[in-house]
Amino acid sequence: MEHMDAVFKAIDEHQDEFIDLLRESVAIRSVSADPARRGDCIRMSEWTRDQLRNLGAETSLWDLGKQQLSSGEELPLPPAVFGVYGRDKSKKTLLIYGHLDVQPAEKEDGWNTDPFELTEINGKLFGRGSTDDKGPVIAWIAVLKILQRLGIDLPINIKFVLECMEESSSEGLDKGLEDNIDKISDITYSCISDNYWLGRNKPCLTYGLRGICYYFVEISCARQDLHSGINGGSVPEALNDLMWIMSQLVTVDGQILIPGIAELVAPVTKEEDDLYDKIDFCVDTFKNETGSHGLISDSKKDLLMNRWRYPSLSLHGVEGAFSQPGAKTVIPAKVTGKFSLRIVPHMTPEATDKLVTSYLESLWAKRKSPNTFKITSGHGGMPWVADFRDANFSAGSKAIERVYGMTPDFTREGGSIPVTLTIQDLTKSPVMLLPIGASDDMAHSQNEKINRENFVKGMKVLAAYLFELAA
Amino acid sequence: MEHMDAVFKAIDEHQDEFIDLLRESVAIRSVSADPARRGDCIRMSEWTRDQLRNLGAETSLWDLGKQQLSSGEELPLPPAVFGVYGRDKSKKTLLIYGHLDVQPAEKEDGWNTDPFELTEINGKLFGRGSTDDKGPVIAWIAVLKILQRLGIDLPINIKFVLECMEESSSEGLDKGLEDNIDKISDITYSCISDNYWLGRNKPCLTYGLRGICYYFVEISCARQDLHSGINGGSVPEALNDLMWIMSQLVTVDGQILIPGIAELVAPVTKEEDDLYDKIDFCVDTFKNETGSHGLISDSKKDLLMNRWRYPSLSLHGVEGAFSQPGAKTVIPAKVTGKFSLRIVPHMTPEATDKLVTSYLESLWAKRKSPNTFKITSGHGGMPWVADFRDANFSAGSKAIERVYGMTPDFTREGGSIPVTLTIQDLTKSPVMLLPIGASDDMAHSQNEKINRENFVKGMKVLAAYLFELAA
16 A cells, blocks of 8 residues: 555556546447448557567457358457456456447537547546547556566556447357356456446446346237227227236326335345435435426435335336327227336346236236236346455445545446346456546546546546555 | 019129229229329229219319328319219209229239239139229129119219328318218218128128227436436436336226216117127138137127227337347337227217326325326327118118128228218218128238129129118
């Protein structure tokens, strides 16, 4: 820890150098969703490999095979970058995950600046990938450069896994990790910087994500669509059955009506409950940002728990019914209602599927409709929760305290970051999510940015985290 | 009536001549929905005008103005054909309505023959417009030709109103009729041949059509779509409110739950009830043809009354929710549910709107949702019902008895033919719907046809009807 002041000073002094490095990476248009940018994605992987190699890391590019486009065309997947920095058997090993690809962006979408030219305005560094996720990746590289220049020995071995398909479902990554399982069998901890603070002012560490179960309820009343003039009044209509079924799933204030779901949910511990009191979160700001007409609760704790650590059920829509503007007098023959549950520990997709199916079947029996009914579930995703008291989170927390002078909030997220579970399962190591960007960074949207301050302090947090973790 | 045998004989002998005339009209691709076929539509109007003129009718083409396409382009509307045949002030005057335009058709859609080349196979004349509605129009022209050739004096004056935009909402016709109101002020009766028998074997006369009221229920929960991971559990969802509202409108067996609707419906008279006993209609055939999994009633009378003379409520769909195949984890911000009621005497759109609005508002109050709610109604259409005991129907019935040797069924239809009400209101004359095609003629679909027998007997019915009406 005695090096920290020198490290922080060097980071401050060289910040523009690392912003230039970020600028260089932003200029590579590594949009993984755009087949025309596949060459840029491959170049982005190679560029990053070169950065790590220049540091003296052992590097390799993992061939992840081909991508099959819906057109039938095949494209090479951009390789994942694997880097090993330090092989001291007496030290622990940290796996750092990040991604090098970005969401699509065009100036015409409503950007104020060229999305692929990092532009600083009032301390904000605008550019696609600035916060998601090139900024954090460059921050890691910067930390290693600084330590090297200062001649400070790395207190921990580092292995990088950096992919370039995250924005396209991480296609190929699972296979890449499994093919190289022997290279990641010695991981002690894993750290992922690919999410954001809960707000704009207070750092956080994220220890939980919800999983998901997605359902399709198909009801059919006839062989083909009917005409409501000619046939209205003669057949029990599928859409009427569906609306009724879907109206029986969740109350207006979000209570899930499926028996047994509540019993699956892990009880809230006292310690966990206490965490929520300290969290920096403003209910009114949240309400304004979503533009919602009402919230299920005005209590900060209830609202956050509803979003993060309790299951929720949302209705998404109907396939097969009339969905265009205007009026059409159709009686749809076959309609498919879609809804999903966000699941939390100790729920599993299997247990949830069973309860949902059995409840829907009992509703259907009660309905006494002559129509046909079928429920199918999509591919389920497990929830993830880490022990926020473990050594990984302690190190993260101490690092943040050192840089920001405040204890971070321990947060969860309501959505999923599937790679978190993949890495935890394959490396059998505890994973921590360590965000460095702020809630208003506009990842995936127009005018994505990272604050210069977040970027610089983020580098310091990452540096301190390495030493705390090794301590 | 003494001429009838001679007329029927001449129709039999000259049937191929009139099938050739139908063939000539089918070959004109008067697809009113296709801007590229507008020239053909105009040609079709002119061709028909020429047919009437050759008979010695006074004819004119009514300029109906321009059609504004959604592209901004303007197209001339095809003119309506007005023909006056006979001006004997001592005789009654019959208005005959028909249309000259057709639905789109391409061989590739699944036609077995060229849709625009009338082709006879096993006594069926296949071709677009053969039954809807060129067949009936040519049948009228044929009847006048035969009477002329036989030197038989027309017992009644005839006025033709033939439009070429019926398949495109009769655009321009209302204005055309209103502009020429003085020319149709002397109409005694009106007759429209633009619907079909209830089955394949027994003729019918149609005395009722349902009207329609269409509703849009808009519920909004947020300014923009939300993500079910990030926000699920925090906001009362608009689609959940909408599904509930829409599930409260009608029971699984079609009972409308809106208070007051049943009280608006005209009671069934004994005479009307008796009509249903005689109607030739097979419940099983209907079930098979719709491919429905169940029917609201197995009783012929209940089923027909539900379709024709009682109101029905159908749910059509949702705008603004996820409607594509696959899975999407959206919480839609604003959704619009669509449903309609088919209305019957003595319901009016105004009275219905009032009951629907008040019921929905009471449901919304009960829901206690913080979301915004708005109900709007589309342009309503009045139901139509004629007195099936009037002189028009008596004449039609006697004509059918003479030709088919059986009393026709007196039927209604569940849908609307708006021109019926327009003509009744503007001419202040009793209207009768006199179909000549069979239920399996496939109007609007592939392989549209009219049976040679229906076409030939249809000409005879129309001829006999003229004399019965004059008697």
